[in-house]
Amino acid sequence: MERVPVLKIGDILLVSIQIDMSDQTALALQEDLAERIVEIGAHGVVIDITALDIVDSFVGRMLSTIASISKVLDAETVVVGMRPAVAITLVELGLSLNGIRTALNVERGMKLIAASRENDLGHDEEVKDPEPGQAATSA
Amino acid sequence: MTAGVDLSPKAQAIGSDEDVVRVRQLVRTVAVAVKLSLVDQTKLVTAASELARNTLIYGGGGNAEVTVVDDGRRRGVRIVFADSGPGIPDLDLALTDGYTTGGGLGLGLSGARRLVDEFIVETAAGKGTRVTVTKWSR
Numbered sequence A: 001m002e003r004v005p006v007l008k009i010g011d012i013l014l015v016s017i018q019i020d021m022s023d024q025t026a027l028a029l030q031e032d033l034a035e036r037i038v039e040i041g042a043h044g045v046v047i048d049i050t051a052l053d054i055v056d057s058f059v060g061r062m063l064s065t066i067a068s069i070s071k072v073l074d075a076e077t078v079v080v081g082m083r084p085a086v087a088i089t090l091v092e093l094g095l096s097l098n099g100i101r102t103a104l105n106v107e108r109g110m111k112l113i114a115a116s117r118e119n120d121l122g123h124d125e126e127v128k129d130p131e132p133g134q135a136a137t138s139a
Numbered sequence B: 001m002t003a004g005v006d007l008s009p010k011a012q013a014i015g016s017d018e019d020v021v022r023v024r025q026l027v028r029t030v031a032v033a034v035k036l037s038l039v040d041q042t043k044l045v046t047a048a049s050e051l052a053r054n055t056l057i058y059g060g061g062g063n064a065e066v067t068v069v070d071d072g073r074r075r076g077v078r079i080v081f082a083d084s085g086p087g088i089p090d091l092d093l094a095l096t097d098g099y100t101t102g103g104g105l106g107l108g109l110s111g112a113r114r115l116v117d118e119f120i121v122e123t124a125a126g127k128g129t130r131v132t133v134t135k136w137s138r
């Protein structure tokens, strides 16, 4: 069985799918990613599907599952490079990639993850250290 | 005009998930040879992927036959997926979005029907299932 390589760029994992994956290969990728997210404490996963000329229900479900798994493991998944013909076909197939963030290309995907990371951190700090007095005034 | 392009019928056995990949590749090659548009190629290959997987998983394996058809005005690609599995007891139900007996999304059969121009299912309990799909060039 062929395997899809998973690259590490800082604390982001990058997967560029270059082959027509068998179902087994797709499932293996899903498991590899879950392990690598934990192993390196990844904050984001970018899946580049530029080279895929179709996404069927199996691969669509794999993308959704990876997004869900990574969310549970405190990482964000962004799917990049979906071809227009693939997007049209997915809609007609009836597959809604709910919960999946998308971006035009790898660069924008990485930026999206960095930006939402900063937002999260900023938000966390606000919640962690509220000025007791201020909280009372604004209530 | 089409010298060098082989348009004879082609068959692919479906016995493993690697064979599902081969069906996709075969259908794409023929769809390109018949000059379907890029979107139509994508739709047909996606439908073929769904149906080949059903043949493998529910039909217990079978085969796909891809032929070029011509109605005098335009050409198209016809694919017949055949298995000798259990058949589909309630076809209307199986064609409902979201219906699955296998823990899938239940979109394969109903979605494939939307992606092609002609869609025929022949099925008999205990005998098997035959799904014929056709996509015409525009």
Ligand SMILES: Nc1ncnc2c1ncn2[C@@H]1O[C@H](COP(=O)(O)OP(=O)(O)OP(=O)(O)O)[C@@H](O)[C@H]1O
Residues within 6 Å of the ligand: A057, A058, B050, B054, B055, B058, B059, B083, B085, B086, B087, B088, B094, B095, B099, B100, B101, B102, B103, B104, B105, B106, B107, B108, B109, B110, B129
């Ligand atoms: N060749 C077949 N032989 C027997 N039963 C079939 C066959 N193809 C489909 N079915 C039945 O029809 C149901 C619906 O098929 P469909 O492809 O729409 O959904 P699925 O395969 O369950 O999920 P998905 O394709 O979305 O992953 C299947 O769950 C199965 O019960």
Ligand SMILES: [Mg+2]
Residues within 6 Å of the ligand: B050, B053, B054, B104, B107, B108, B109
């Ligand atoms: Mg199916």
